[in-house]
Amino acid sequence: MADKSKIGVKLPTYLLKVERLKIRELMGAIGDDNPIYRDKSKAEAEGYADTPCPPTYITMAFQEFTGAYLEIFKMLNVPLEHVLHGEEEYEYNGEIFPGDVLHCHMSCESIVEKETRSGNLDLITLQTIFTNQKDQSVLKARSLIIERL
Amino acid sequence: MAPYVNFRDMQVGDMLPTVEKDPVTKTQLVRYAGASGDFNPLHTDDAVAQKAGLKGVIAQGPLIMGFVGQAITRWVSKRDLKRFQVRFKGMTFPGDIISVSATVTEKVAEGANLRILCHTEAKDQKGEIKLTGQFEVLYPIDTA
Numbered sequence: 001m002a003d004k005s006k007i008g009v010k011l012p013t014y015l016l017k018v019e020r021l022k023i024r025e026l027m028g029a030i031g032d033d034n035p036i037y038r039d040k041s042k043a044e045a046e047g048y049a050d051t052p053c054p055p056t057y058i059t060m061a062f063q064e065f066t067g068a069y070l071e072i073f074k075m076l077n078v079p080l081e082h083v084l085h086g087e088e089e090y091e092y093n094g095e096i097f098p099g100d101v102l103h104c105h106m107s108c109e110s111i112v113e114k115e116t117r118s119g120n121l122d123l124i125t126l127q128t129i130f131t132n133q134k135d136q137s138v139l140k141a142r143s144l145i146i147e148r149l
Numbered sequence: 150m151a152p153y154v155n156f157r158d159m160q161v162g163d164m165l166p167t168v169e170k171d172p173v174t175k176t177q178l179v180r181y182a183g184a185s186g187d188f189n190p191l192h193t194d195d196a197v198a199q200k201a202g203l204k205g206v207i208a209q210g211p212l213i214m215g216f217v218g219q220a221i222t223r224w225v226s227k228r229d230l231k232r233f234q235v236r237f238k239g240m241t242f243p244g245d246i247i248s249v250s251a252t253v254t255e256k257v258a259e260g261a262n263l264r265i266l267c268h269t270e271a272k273d274q275k276g277e278i279k280l281t282g283q284f285e286v287l288y289p290i291d292t293a
Contacts (some may be wrong), residue, residue: 022184029180030212032219036227056265059211063186076248085210087233095227138175142234 001149002111002122003076003077010107011072016130020098020112023053026060043104053096058130058139059088061104068106076108078147086123087144094138096130102138105129109142113149154224154281156288158266159253165267168220169248173208173241187249190251208241213271213279220249221269234283245273254283263288 028035032088035042036051043051052137062068073080109125123146154165178192187209190197195205214235221230241247248271253267265286270277 018252025180026184026215029177029184030215031152031177032215032221034219036222046226048228054215055227055230056211056215056231059214060185064188066184085237086210086237089232091232092230102163148264 001077002147004111006076007108007111009072009075010105011068011075014066014068014106016066016102016104018057018096018098018100018102019054019082020051022060023051023057023098027054030054030056048095048097050054050097050099051057055090056091058090058141061102061128061130061141062106062143066104068104069126072106072108075143076111076124078122078124078145082148084146084148085143086146087142089142091140092138093140094132094136096132096138100138101133102130103132105118105131109143120149122149153292155292156194156253156256156263156286157290157292159256159265161253161256163253165220165224165251165253167248167250168223169215170219170245170246173212173243173245173247175206175243178206178208178243181209181215185211187211195203203240203252204275205242208238208243210247210280213237213241213247214282216247217249217269217280220251221284224251225288228237229286229288230284231286231287233282234284235280236273237280239277241273241279245279247271247273247279251284258290259287261290263290 050145106128112123114121126143128141251267251269257264257283
């Protein structure tokens with residue numbers, strides 16, 4: 001069971017450097033051949049300063065490359081084997097480009113217990129605000145994590 | 150990639166052109182694991198997946214969200230996309246053919262822009278829903 005006294009808890013700010021090759025790797029895995037994500041001249045023709053990050057690039061900011069999920073689950077006393085990913089939401093306030101260094105601010109926004117026919121659940125909402133090296137807030141992410149109790 | 154959907158001519162209830170993906174492959178799940186950093190072996194190791202009671206590996210939910218992201222920025226310019234939210238509903242297996250559809254649910258004029266809200270769904274070849282979601286677009290009315 002998630003430790004409800006930890007609602008509002010924050011991870012120490014961590015950094016994510018945006019790498020061109022990593023974007024290309026992600027688009028290759030998804031099978032998205034949209035040239036604006038890999039061809040700078042095509043992106044410039046659409047008015048971007050460089051190839052923008054695709055809408056789901058930021059997913060990688062939570063996994064093993066940063067360890068953010070693991071660390072916050074540990075803080076919340078949530079065992080990894082009980083965890084399901086319920087929802088994911090991104091709010092875009094600016095573009096993210098290769099070379100940017102994102103400052104990632106993750107916190108636990110809420111924990112709500114829910115009774116269902118198949119057992120009780122904790123619904124844990126994590127929020128992450130991403131600011132770039134110019135201190136512009138470029139993206140806000142919200143992950144709804146389901147812990148089976 | 151352009152032309153994008155012309156929202157000036159779209160009405161609430163209209164569908165955007167469905168995007169159909171190639172069948173999901175195990176290689177793709179391995180590539181996505183490496184690309185995203187989601188190294189949960191449920192997505193890459195059949196033996197682990199079978200121990201968990203599945204017939205084999207399942208796709209990462211965020212991979213399917215990535216398919217929807219691909220469809221969205223085929224429909225609209227990346228910079229006009231303001232919000233994107235999904236709810237993961239069902240498991241995707243290798244061989245599944247995912248198609249991504251969307252319907253306009255709101256269209257409101259806001260200064261020089263249209264604020265467009267769309268409902269989106271990703272389904273497999275049997276019509277089983279893998280995720281539902283919505284996205285919001287701020288569409289400049291004077292877009293050529």
